[in-house]
Amino acid sequence: MRLSRRWLRPLIAATAILGACAPAERDYHHEILAFSTYVSVTFYAVTEEESRIALTQLEALFHDVDADWYPWTPGELQRINAAIAAGERIAVSERLASLMRAATAYEQQSQGRFNAGLGRLIELWGLHEMANPPTRIPNADELAALLQTAPGLHSLSWQGFELSSSNPELMIDLGGIAKGAILEESQILLRAIGMDNAIVNIGGDLIVIGRARGRAARIGIRSPLSDTPLARVVINDGESVITSGSYERFVEIDGTRYTHILNPISGLPVAHTVSVTVVDDDPVLADAAATALMVGGAGEFDMLVEALNLEYALLIEAGGDTRLTPGMRERLQWIDQP
Ligand code: AMP
């Protein structure tokens, strides 16, 4: 059908008016300081108003979590740890309870390689006070005494949302799983308000929601040795990329670096592995798994991949050797193979 000029003119005018009224959509990028790092958030093809609302809600989420999930500042987790030390029962928020239940399950599945009950071990190594680093490493007797108390979330018992622990020496530190949980909560929040295309990136650990500029996101995997990404992976809607690295946080004592990732069984900082990257559509699992695989190293890679049911994992040993799951091998495009 051909429209006559008589009809075409008003049609063009109406379209122009509609276009002028509809708020402009574009990509918005924000940097938020939270969890002692920068969280970068990108919203694709949204209006300024949509971007502003989503940012405000994310900031409120990060603010709550920052206070309540860290054991060394006043907040809910600190109160829970105090109750455990006093042998008392305590009511726990639904959000923290489900995170603790997940941590308990991953502790069991990873045969204790992931253990969110090692708060006292972190303190013994002085890894909680980065501003005031320790001057000596713990001695063997101190370590043995602590390990003998066998801290772990397996000692928790629940009555609804109330918990108690049979082990007063248990101190919960959710640092090994928290970023994954924040990514998961960010995803739920953003999807609920109709933000269908976004990336939330917490210091390199990220979740992809939808597509970036109409295409699947190509994400660089951080290199432990340089600023250039090691490899790239196409990340689909709802997938997360989580990396645990020995270089991320550490203390230096007498010229030796001790990483913040500890082997809960030996009590020692991990030295054999420099980084692990896990891709999964469950960011909480990916986070727990990356930490567990750091502890297990190449020797336990296959065992942990199976126990945690992982499809995509990459491990880089201190010597530069790599271990990959078959799925990761297929997806990964190397840029700078170690
Ligand atoms: P991530 O970067 O996810 O590996 O988390 C590291 C943080 O988790 C550390 O800063 C500690 O707070 C905590 N952590 C260290 N070692 C372990 C472990 N073996 N299992 C669970 N959490 C750990």
Ligand code: MG
């Ligand atoms: Mg982790």
